[in-house]
Amino acid sequence: MTDTLGVWKIASIADAARARAAVDHAATTGAAPALERARLLASLTERLRRCLAHGAAWELLLEFRPAATEPGGRLDVSLRPLDPSAPRPDDTPLACLLTRPPAHTGRRAGTALPEALLRADENTAAVLGLLQEQEKLVELHREELHQTNQGVLALHADLEAAALAQRELLQAEQNARAEAERARSLLTFLGDASAAITASLSHDAILRRLADLLVPEYATHLDVWLFEEESDGGQAGAVREHTAAAVVAARTGRPQYASDRPRGLPGIGDLPPSALSPTRPVLAIPLRARRLVGVLTLTAPGAAGFDADTSVMLIELARRVGVALENARRYEQYRDTAETLQRAQLTDLPATPGMRLAARYLPASQGMNIGGDWYDAFRQPDGSLLAVIGDVTGHGLHAAVVMGQLRTALRAYAVEDHSPADILTKLHRMLRHLEPELYATAIVARFRPGEERVVWASAGHPPAVVRGADGTVRTLDAKPGVMLGIPVPCTYTDHVDELTPGSTLVLYTDGLVERRAQGIDPGIERLVQAAGTLGTPELEQDPDAAADALLKPLLYDSEHDDDVCLLLCHVMTGGEHDAEG
Structure with a gap:
């Protein structure tokens, strides 16, 4: 209110x-x-x-x-x-x-x-x-504020000192992290580069990968001086010019750094600027395995040159490159010897009346390139033709030597007029006795003049393919015997199949049809389809071209990691009167 x-x-x-x-x-x-x-x-x-x-x-x-x-x-x-x-x-x-x-x-x-x-x-x-009372309070508060300000100033000084120390610690930590990250990056690169380089046993592939890895991040240009190549005359007799740093590194076996400013890098000698690269530093590193094989020369990507960590990484990489190059050289020598031995075992095909023969041997496109695949064809005293194809497990000289032993033994057993099954039985016993750690597959086929059939026996080998005179294709899918050398006794069985004039028997090793990702059955199906595309005139007039046409859809569109042997045995439609081989 x-x-x-x-x-x-x-x-x-x-x-x-x-x-x-x-x-x-x-x-x-x-x-x-x-x-x-x-x-x-x-x-x-x-x-x-x-x-x-x-x-x-x-x-x-x-x-x-x-x-x-x-x-x-x-x-x-x-x-x-x-x-x-x-x-x-x-x-x-x-x-x-x-x-x-x-x-x-x-x-x-x-x-x-x-x-x-x-x-x-x-x-x-x-x-x-x-x-007046407020003035007294203000004066009191002013004094308190002054004291507080003094304390705040002192606190600010302490905080500033602490902040400075913290910034210094943080900067030191960031520097340490950056150094650790750079070291990790260099180690990661070294590991990846080593894996990429040692994955190949080819000089050219190693040098190409090395250039791809180092240029342009670690060098604007690199040069590899291999002493063995230069002693062989190089390419087309060309004389290569090397930096003074590379020459000193080759003479002393010690890395050399050529620049207008000495760096004092650990384990590396300092030289004046290179005449071949006056504006950018050059690092020359010996390539060493059990011996000095060459010198790797790198031109720095910038005027600052190479730092200590990068130099250490590059020296270690060069050591691994030297080992890889030496391994590649020894491998190539070993491969050439084995390949020469293996090719010496492959005979020329005989001229057989009433038949056309063609064979192909392709080493693996990857790996050792030398295996135990072989083919053989020879005439016997009674005029019959024996065709053989086989595959010794493993690769290298040992497999090639065993393959030669089997080929020689097979020819010896064939002289006694044994059937294909008897020959395989004897080979099985021999391999079990001589090489218990090695096995082999083989198929032996016998053609007699005037008989429109083939007698064959198989020891664990992929089935042969027959192209009939009418162009139809089938496989000889009778159950094969065990592989040669398996530690179980085995007596092999002969099989007889019709082979009329105009027909072709295709013998091959598993390298033609087997792929790791797919198995062997799809490859056999592709072989059957490819054989169906061949024509009788082509097989009789140019069996070698027919063999190439058969290989092309199966191999030329992909790499194969096993040897390939192919043997075509074509029965002429003209009978025995054509005796060209």
Whole structure:
């Protein structure tokens, strides 16, 4: 409930003074705090001054709004013009909290004007007192703030020192991490590069991979000087020019660094700039295995040259390259010897009346390239032809030697006019006795003049393929005997199949049809399809071209990791009168 304490009309300064005195009296009797009372009166005075400046008559309304539960309340002072059309500069009521109800002033406020003037000084004194107390508090806080500032400054100095130390530690850690990451990167590169280089046993492939690995990240150019090639006359008798660093490295067996600024790299000699590369440093590293095989010369990718870590990595890589090159050289010598031995075992095909023969031997496109595959064809005293194809397990000289032994033994057994099955039985016993750790597959076929059939026996060998005179193709799928040399006794069986004029018997080793990812059956099916495309005129006029045509769809579109032997035995349609081989 609102209690109206009074209403005053204000048209002059005197009216304003009496109204102000009335508000002062109400605030004083309502026990308003001195500071609140002074704030209220100051605001009221300012508002009265603005009202008088407008020149119209105003009305001041003084009201008390009691609190709901406490004895005090709120004193509200409102000013509004008596003329509704007059402007209202500010009609928001002024308010002041009271601790008890104020005394009613009515319209006798003029009698309280002297008291209001005296209380104005009291209000000012109260405000000044509060200001003095606040100044003391401010001074106290200023001193506390000064002490705090001193502590903050000292703390900032400590924090700055700690931050500097932390930055230095962080930088040191980042540098250590960067060095560790670079070392890891160099080791990873060394491992990957070593695996790529040692995966090949070819000089040319090793050098190509080395160039691909080092250029352009570690060198803008590299040169490999191999002493053995130069002693053999090089390529087309060309004389190669080498840097002085490479020559010194070859003479001393120690890496050399040629640059206008000595680097003092560990284990590396310093030389003046190279005449062949005056603007960029050159690093010459000996290639060493059990002997010094050459020098690797690298031109730096930038003017800064090679750092210590990179130089150590390159020296180790060069050591592994030297070993790989030496292994490749020894392998090539070993391969050439074995291949020469194996090819010496492959005989020329005999001229046989009524037949055309063609054979192909292809070493593996990967790996050692030397295996135990062989073919043979020879005539016997009774005029019959014996055709043989076989495969000794394993690769290398040992397999080639065993293959030669089997070929020689087979010819010896054939002189005694044994059947294909008897020959294989004797070979089986011989291999079990001489080479218990090696096995072999073989198929032997006998053709007699005037007989339109072939007698054959197989020891674990892939089935032969027959192309008939009408172009149909079939496999000789009778169950073969065990592989030669298997540690079990075995007596092989002869099989007889029709082979009319115009027909072709295709003998082959598993390297022609077997692929690791697919097995052997899909390859045999491809061979059957390829044999069906051959024509009888082609087989009789140019059996060698027919053999190439048969190989092409099976091998030339992919690499093979085993040797391949192929033997074509074609029965002429013209009978015995054509005796060309």
